[in-house]
Amino acid sequence: MRHIISVLMENEPGALSRVVGLFSQRNYNIESLTVAPTEDATLSRLTVTTIGNDRVVEQITKQLNKLIDVVKVVDLSEGDHIEREVMMIKLKASGQMRAEIKRTCDIFRGQIIDVTPTTYTVQLVGASDKLDAFISALGSASIMEVVRSGVCGIARGEKVLSL
Amino acid sequence: MVVRALKDEGVQYIYGYPGGSLLHVYDALFQQEDVQHILVRHEQAATHMADAYARATGKAGVALVTSGPGATNAVTGIATAFMDSIPMVVITGQVMSHLIGEDAFQETDMLGISRPVVKHNFSVQRPEDIPAIVRKAFHIAESGRPGPVVIDLPKDMTTPTERYPYEYPKQVKMRSYTPITRGHTGQIKKATDLLLNAKRPVIYSGGGVIMGDASEQLTELARLLNFPVTNTLMGLGGYPGTDRQFIGMLGMHGSYEANMAMHHADLILAVGARFDDRVTNATDKFCPTAKIVHIDIDPASISKTVQADIPIVGPAKVVLDEMAQLVKNSKKQPDADALKAWWQQIDEWRQRHGGRYRTDDSELMKPQQVIEMLSLVTNGDAFVTSDVGQHQMFAAQYYKFNKPNRWINSGGLGTMGFGLPAAMGVKMNFPDADVACVTGEGSIQMNIQELSTCKQYDLPVKILCLNNQSLGMVRQWQDMNYESRHSQSYMQSLPDFVKLVESYGHVGMKVDKYSDLEGAMREAFALKDRLVFMDIAVDPFEHVYPMQVPRGSMRDMWLTKTERT
Numbered sequence A: 001m002r003h004i005i006s007v008l009m010e011n012e013p014g015a016l017s018r019v020v021g022l023f024s025q026r027n028y029n030i031e032s033l034t035v036a037p038t039e040d041a042t043l044s045r046l047t048v049t050t051i052g053n054d055r056v057v058e059q060i061t062k063q064l065n066k067l068i069d070v071v072k073v074v075d076l077s078e079g080d081h082i083e084r085e086v087m088m089i090k091l092k093a094s095g096q097m098r099a100e101i102k103r104t105c106d107i108f109r110g111q112i113i114d115v116t117p118t119t120y121t122v123q124l125v126g127a128s129d130k131l132d133a134f135i136s137a138l139g140s141a142s143i144m145e146v147v148r149s150g151v152c153g154i155a156r157g158e159k160v161l162s163l
Numbered sequence B: 001m002v003v004r005a006l007k008d009e010g011v012q013y014i015y016g017y018p019g020g021s022l023l024h025v026y027d028a029l030f031q032q033e034d035v036q037h038i039l040v041r042h043e044q045a046a047t048h049m050a051d052a053y054a055r056a057t058g059k060a061g062v063a064l065v066t067s068g069p070g071a072t073n074a075v076t077g078i079a080t081a082f083m084d085s086i087p088m089v090v091i092t093g094q095v096m097s098h099l100i101g102e103d104a105f106q107e108t109d110m111l112g113i114s115r116p117v118v119k120h121n122f123s124v125q126r127p128e129d130i131p132a133i134v135r136k137a138f139h140i141a142e143s144g145r146p147g148p149v150v151i152d153l154p155k156d157m158t159t160p161t162e163r164y165p166y167e168y169p170k171q172v173k174m175r176s177y178t179p180i181t182r183g184h185t186g187q188i189k190k191a192t193d194l195l196l197n198a199k200r201p202v203i204y205s206g207g208g209v210i211m212g213d214a215s216e217q218l219t220e221l222a223r224l225l226n227f228p229v230t231n232t233l234m235g236l237g238g239y240p241g242t243d244r245q246f247i248g249m250l251g252m253h254g255s256y257e258a259n260m261a262m263h264h265a266d267l268i269l270a271v272g273a274r275f276d277d278r279v280t281n282a283t284d285k286f287c288p289t290a291k292i293v294h295i296d297i298d299p300a301s302i303s304k305t306v307q308a309d310i311p312i313v314g315p316a317k318v319v320l321d322e323m324a325q326l327v328k329n330s331k332k333q334p335d336a337d338a339l340k341a342w343w344q345q346i347d348e349w350r351q352r353h354g355g356r357y358r359t360d361d362s363e364l365m366k367p368q369q370v371i372e373m374l375s376l377v378t379n380g381d382a383f384v385t386s387d388v389g390q391h392q393m394f395a396a397q398y399y400k401f402n403k404p405n406r407w408i409n410s411g412g413l414g415t416m417g418f419g420l421p422a423a424m425g426v427k428m429n430f431p432d433a434d435v436a437c438v439t440g441e442g443s444i445q446m447n448i449q450e451l452s453t454c455k456q457y458d459l460p461v462k463i464l465c466l467n468n469q470s471l472g473m474v475r476q477w478q479d480m481n482y483e484s485r486h487s488q489s490y491m492q493s494l495p496d497f498v499k500l501v502e503s504y505g506h507v508g509m510k511v512d513k514y515s516d517l518e519g520a521m522r523e524a525f526a527l528k529d530r531l532v533f534m535d536i537a538v539d540p541f542e543h544v545y546p547m548q549v550p551r552g553s554m555r556d557m558w559l560t561k562t563e564r565t
Ligand SMILES: Cc1cc2nc3c(=O)[nH]c(=O)nc-3n(C[C@H](O)[C@H](O)[C@H](O)COP(=O)(O)OP(=O)(O)OC[C@H]3O[C@@H](n4cnc5c(N)ncnc54)[C@H](O)[C@@H]3O)c2cc1C
Pocket: B083, B084, B085, B144, B145, B146, B205, B206, B207, B208, B209, B211, B212, B213, B231, B232, B233, B234, B235, B249, B250, B251, B252, B253, B254, B271, B272, B273, B274, B275, B276, B278, B279, B295, B296, B297, B298, B301, B314, B315, B316, B317, B388, B389, B392, B393, B410, B411, B412, B413, B414, B415, B473
């Protein structure tokens, strides 16, 4: 199963490499990874999505907790949560393809953020499967480049991950 | 600042080797007398000495090595300590901070190299941080699940002409690191109920009981309950080896009775042990009828390879104590009838195969006999360090450890070359104790240069080299799995060890016959102030048994070259 693990950690040099190192060292897979400082500049928030059975994911959270720089860890997928990912996608757009792309883009509530006579760059925000769906919906439009931010997530309701 | 912080930490000895990036530190060492530096002959030995000090005392040992090759030479020792959860602080020199990343002379990314084999590492970025970093390093190394910590120290952090405010912190507070100090009472109650209802219980204890200073509590609980106790390789001495309730080591080379008891148990109380693959054999066949209570200070050790029914996260010492209190105050008593039957069964297993090896008519010694003699000559009271191989297993099986922290070996990494420096680290700190290093002619040559350090610091350890003229453990596997194709497992061109040690200024003895063994060994131990190297010829064809059958259950074992369960 796919899990979204959120990690609050000291914003210090080397902290990120410890997390990434842990994943490769223990043979855990990383689907995506995002990291940025929080409102408290001494803390970073890292979100990693991974695929594994319950036992593996339990080990991952335990091993992450063991890292000295890590303050807190939560597996967001255990409860109600919201996940978002940003994608920017550059497409060949000329002739009738322009209208077609525009339509698909509207259906998915994407925005065209850059235009040239032959290309469109579309920005789309949503859960990862929505982004995947958009890509397949593009059908014959030819994709020149895709950038995805990786997933970030937050629990619904009162629950927070903080000190 | 570095030396002063070490002094304030109460460090007496540090083990190391100088080099360019550490010259400021070495100069500071020269100008004081509180922290004594021991000069080894290879940095790996410095880390093993520090490590063995920690294994014998529970406190973090300290090693100091220069940047580049000094640091990389130390990596094996750091990994050795890491795998066995041993507290250690290793200070590695580093090039000037403005040169880092430029492939400067003797630069290596020690933070990167050490990362997978340390509990934590620090890089000093401001000299005024040194006291706090040193304090944190010791705190992290020694608390919770212990482990090695590296402090990478760029040369410009130690410039002697610059002065900084110095204050050694008394306490450490880290929001991201709070070791657990006690177990969950509800879980402990549940577990105690299970213990009192058990019909075929086994206590399986490991290195966590040794390093967690919990053998007294373990012994008390086991005696209260009259349960059999087995120890892992790392847990030997956690329960007295000569006690009736002790059923030997378990696992790949565990005793017949320990492995049989584990397999048939209905309850396993695991304490400070990590269900290593050398213990469990195939996990899907592991102890099919047992409920498992697992006490460990590291939640990640619990249900990692084998699912625990009742996990208890906490220090063994505190948790076991709480359990013993509960047992004492409980109206319910252990099931005496069931235990009686269980003990009968165990004693039967013990009779059938307990600690058996065969001697033949030849005068050629069996390695097991040498260890039994060592046990006899030292009254089971010596510190015994070991290298890695068959001799290590024989030492584990045949030396009866009655006290914790006396059996010092590399279990998790299995580092050949560990034994001699480890013996030195112990002897340095326990000058009046008997310290024996059990080794093989293969392993001893991996750090034999340390005989010179022994001379310099007058470290009269006793080295027992079980010389089977082969990499015995490798050869055994080749005999069993590769139709005796002995690929590269012979030790050819062995030196004359007696002459070799004499050239270092020590005493050498060669023993070829069992009839000479006792006399020679007594003589060696009587030479209190001399290092004695005993080159003991043993049967090169001997195998270590029992040996679990690969991918089998706990009870699937080879008992001799021809018999299996
Ligand atoms: C050639 C060779 C053969 C071997 N054969 C065997 C064999 O037959 N049998 C065998 O047992 N081993 C054998 N080993 C060793 C094996 O590889 C492992 O090192 C060993 O089994 C691990 O021991 P352990 O489970 O006690 O864990 P350790 O590595 O000692 O780990 C200690 C555990 O205790 C926990 N802990 C630490 N402090 C505390 C505390 N205060 N309170 C509670 N918990 C704590 C830690 O978190 C950890 O989980 C062999 C090794 C070699 C080299």
